[in-house]
Amino acid sequence: MEDPNDVAIRKLTRKNRRLESLLKKYKQNYHLQHALIQLSEQASTVAELTLLYPAIHSILEQHLPSKSFYVVLQNQFTQTLELSYFVDEKDGISVPLHESHHFDQGVTGYVFKTKKVLYLSKDEMQLMIDDNKFKALGSPAEHWVGVPIFRDKNIIGVMVSQSYQPQQAYNEHQIELLEVMSLYLATAIERVKKRELLESEVKIRTRALMQSNDALNKEIEQRKRALERQQILFKISELATQFSDIDDVYKQVHKIIRSITFANNLYIALHDTGSNWLSFPYCVDEVTEYRPRPFAKGYSELVITTERSQLIDTNRADILIDGGVVKRPPDYDDLETATSWLGAPLKTAKGVIGLIACQAYNHEYEYNHEDVELISFVSNQIASVLQTHLANQALKASNQELEHRVAEKTKALRQTNLHLQMQIEERKKIEQQLYHDAHHDPLTSLPNRSLFLTQLEKTLQKYQRYPEHNFAVLFIDLDKFKVINDELGHQAGDQFLIWVSSAFSECIREHDLLARLAGDEFVILLDHLTDKQQAEDVAKRLIRVMQQPFCMKGVCMQSGASIGITYSNKEYKNTDEIIRDADAAMYYAKNAGRGRYEFYHPLLTASSGSATKAEEQHHLTALPTHFRSTEIVDFGNHATQIVTLEAFGEHPVLGSTSFDVLKKFAAAKDEQLDIELGLLEKALKIAQSYNQDVLLACSTIVLESSAFVTLKHMLSQNNTQLCLMFDENEVRYASSVQLENLKELPQLGVNIGLNDFAKERCDLAFLSSIDFKYVLLSSVFSKRVLQQNSYDIQLQGILAITHLKSIQVIAKGPAILNFRSLLEKHGLQLFFGKQQNLKSARQSSNCVNEQETLTF
Incomplete structure (x- = not known):
């Protein structure tokens, strides 16, 4: 029989393994969460991309086996991969920034093209190289992992970590960490990408020095100096606005250079391409006194000719002299020779305008390549500042000279032209008076x-x-x-x-x-x-x-x-x-x-001299008629429920013209009534083909006693949804009989509406005293609602009354989507725009005869 102690021990052992597994998963999740929190904090606080990359690297170092890490991003203009951050334990900065094509050909470019995470050992990488998947670049790594960086599902770069030790492999958790970090990296990169150039190079250099713990203090000092130099560049850029005198600018430039390197002896030289002379507007030197001279073969000319910074010590000076590149003047004193000389060109958009140079005597200081790099950066800023000030100074001098010349010329001409000017002024007054008299009415002084x-x-x-x-x-x-x-x-x-x-x-x-x-x-x-x-x-x-x-x-x-x-x-x-x-x-x-x-209106001049008035009126009643329909746009419901009809006559002079215009020229009231009733009879037949409310403009002449009986008979014989729209101005001046007949129509089941409402004034009494079903606002009122607050207040009063009486309000205006949308914001839902052709199945309606052409 098995010993109970052994059984208990095995159970405890299994529990321990399970607990260890859970503890391991917990630690992994904790590390991942902790890394994301740190990245989120850095993305919220870091203002420069050059500070963000080291922060990310620092986070990854806590969880990855290797310190080798770099980031490659795609240039949005050239579409090439460019190095943005690089720290490597073995290669250092092995790929120059401007040689971006290296990444396209290597394993980094392969990850960018496939858009997938890639983890390779040294042997696996060699197999893919042999298979021509990509080329071998740099020192081979024992373990290499690359993660694509996406922004809005588009790949923008690759983040890479690699190890040169066989035992430093990457596990699934570490690869997952890199993937998650890349998801959050794109947003942070976009925020601070524009300020990365200077700080990126400094940080790459700084990271390259972190190969041993003994170099840590030196690295911190180097970063500190880089930040100080960046602040100096900002100070130089501020000189363009803080100082107006060019001599003050030169002094401030010297002060700034002195704060970053040895500059006890400094001069600024400018090259005049027209005269081919060098001038020295600023010079502070312990030994040499510089004066303007022709362009020759000195150190200064070498910088200007090559357009590059030059570092010259005693050895290089001998080489340049022996090669004939530099030539000493006959009266040159060897005691004045600098033991270390540094010059940088002042480059502008128009080319090199001169140089700035520092020098040391008797080996007091030896300039190095770090000084060359710094002065090169500084000189670009100085050149922009100097160009601005020199241009302003030249403009000021030119303006002063021009003002002086103008003043002298004016003074010389003033005396000789004074008499002539008086004559000219007198003549101008006479001409102006003559012109005024010729072009203005003598009584009212108005233009003639x-x-x-x-x-x-x-x-x-x-x-x-x-x-x-x-x-x-x-x-x-x-x-x-x-x-x-x-x-x-x-x-x-x-x-x-x-x-x-x-x-x-x-x-x-x-x-x-x-x-x-x-x-x-x-x-x-x-x-x-x-x-x-x-x-x-x-x-x-x-x-x-x-x-x-x-x-x-x-x-x-x-x-x-x-x-x-x-x-x-x-x-x-x-x-x-x-x-x-x-x-x-x-x-x-x-x-x-x-x-x-x-x-x-063209009808005022269209009739011929031989045509009589009676012939014209008879011709008007005999015009062929057709109707055009326009659907009312409903903002709240896309299904159209209302349509308008408008009658047109084919006039021999005017062509297709609205009958509202033609009726204006009908002299006799009985003839106008015949036209109204005829149009109404045709409209009633057309309206039967619709299952919607049909709006038709109608004159109050049909409400007179003699015509109202005929109107009621016509409406009773046709069961349609026709709504008669009466003009507000006609209703305002209608007789008492016409108003009583108008109020009787809704009692007979006939829909009525008010047309062109609020064109001149907003009379709400019409809306409250008569049972209208529709109110069509005038286009003038609709436009003014969008322009003046007072009309919007009137509109709200209209909407309040119409809501209580269940009257539908229709706006009228140009068929512009923005115009209708603005009216909708003011509480309007229905809109009537310009005439437009509307496709409908009703085109085949058999209720339309040859003279009743319904155009959709």
């Missing part, structure tokens, strides 16, 4: 016809080049002017015209042009318009101001203004056409009742 036509011609030419720069011309004829002349006398008439010109000037903008053509005819040119409403607003102001009585000699008389408006049109080729159409619109306004304005 000549000046107005000249400016109109320029405006028309500008419009033809830039069609978005709209303009309008307002032709104004004063009402009852002859009565004022007859009643009060011609002197009063002149005073009245002066008063009118002043009043009209207050109604327009500064850059608009008001002119007097002749007698009581005035004209205004409005430029930089965006829509016709702006011209309409000016016309309203002119009419309001003319409603004020004119009083003189105790007698007050009422005048007025009839205004015709033409708006910019691509059909206009000359100014005569514009004046002609504005005049026609003015006479139409005068014949229509005076004290009003009218826009020009």
Whole structure:
């Protein structure tokens, strides 16, 4: 029988192994978590990429068997792999930064191309090299692991760790650690990548020195010096703004160089390529005194010619002299020879402008390659500063010389030109007066016809080049002017015209042009318009101001203004056409009742001289008709529930034109009523093909007693969803009978709506007193809602009332997505844009005859 103690020991042994396994996993997870926390802290605090890489390396050293570590990133411009960080126990900096193609050919480039983690032993790597997977570069490592670095699923580089000891292999946990670290590395690299150049080289050098514990103190000192030198470079770059005098800049440069290396003897030389001379604007030297001299074969010329920094000791000096590269002048004193000389070119975008040189005598100091590197970096910064100051100094000197020459020339010419200038000024005044008299009305001092036509011609030419720069011309004829002349006398008439010109000037903008053509005819040119409403607003102001009585000699008389408006049109080729159409619109306004304005329409001048008015009206009633439909856009629901119908007539002169425009020129009311009822009858048939609400603009003339019976009969015979839209302006001036009939339509089950609401004023009484189903806002109001807060407040009042009465509000404006989106932000859901063709299955509707073409 088995001994119980042995059984207990085996159980304890198994438990111990399990605990050891769990403890090992716990340690691994703890190490991984600890490393990620450290990386996160470094990424949040480190401001430079050159400080981030050592921090990452330091974290990895705690968990990896080797200190050899480097990072290669892809240059986004050249698409080549470039070394960003490198510390190796064996090779040191074996791959220069500019030879990026080495990485493309080696195992690092292989990882970048495959985008996969790769772990190779020395033998495995040799097999892949023999298989031409990649080339052998650098000293072979016993163990090599490369991890791709990704940013947004795109590979941007490779992170590598390698070991030169056979026993220093990488386990799965260590490879996993490298993978996780690479995931977080891309973000940190992107944040600080732009500031890595100088600090990267310093840190690579510093890391290369960490081969033994004895060099640790030296490494810390080296890093400290690098940081100090970086601060010095910043100080040099600040010289461009802190000092305005070039001599102060030279002194500060010397002070900075002295703080980083031996610079008891320093001079700055500038090369003038035009004269081929060297000048020495700054020089502090214990032995030699430098003066300007021709370009020869000295140390300074060698630096400028080669465009490279030069380090010359006594041995190299002998070699250069023996080879003829450097040539001593005949009177040269050997006692003045420096035992160590260092010069760096001052390079700018325009080339080498000179050099900065330090030298030591009697072996007081020996410059080394570290000094060469430092001075080279510093000289680039100094060159930029000096170029800026020299350019400013040259510009200042040039300006001073120019000012002096101008002052002398001005003084010399002042006396001789004084008399001539007086004559010229007198002649200018005469010419200006003549020009003013020739182009201005002598009574009102307003521009006359000549000046107005000249400016109109320029405006028309500008419009033809830039069609978005709209303009309008307002032709104004004063009402009852002859009565004022007859009643009060011609002197009063002149005073009245002066008063009118002043009043009209207050109604327009500064850059608009008001002119007097002749007698009581005035004209205004409005430029930089965006829509016709702006011209309409000016016309309203002119009419309001003319409603004020004119009083003189105790007698007050009422005048007025009839205004015709033409708006910019691509059909206009000359100014005569514009004046002609504005005049026609003015006479139409005068014949229509005076004290009003009218826009020009082609029908005003389209009829021939032989056609009678009756023939024109008969022709209007016989026009072939078709309808265009436009769906209302619903922001909240993409399924369209509403459509509008608009009637068009095929006019022989105007072509396809809206019947709303053509009806305006129908003189007899019964003829207009016949047109309205005819259009309504056709629209009712078309509306039967829709399963949506159909909106149709309708005139209040159908609400009169004689027509309302016919209207009700037509609506009762057609079971459709047609909604009659009445214009707000017509409803406002409707008779009591028309208003009662309008209120009766909803009781009969007929949908009604308010069209072009809030164009001039926002009257909420309409919305609360009549049961409308739809309210179509005017395009003017919709535009002003987006421009002025006061109109948005009015809109909120409209939406509040319509919400209580379940009225749907529709905005109107240009079919621009941004315009509709802005209106949606103000609480509107429905939108009616410009006419556009809409594809629909209803195209095949059989309710449309030959003269009722429904265009979708």
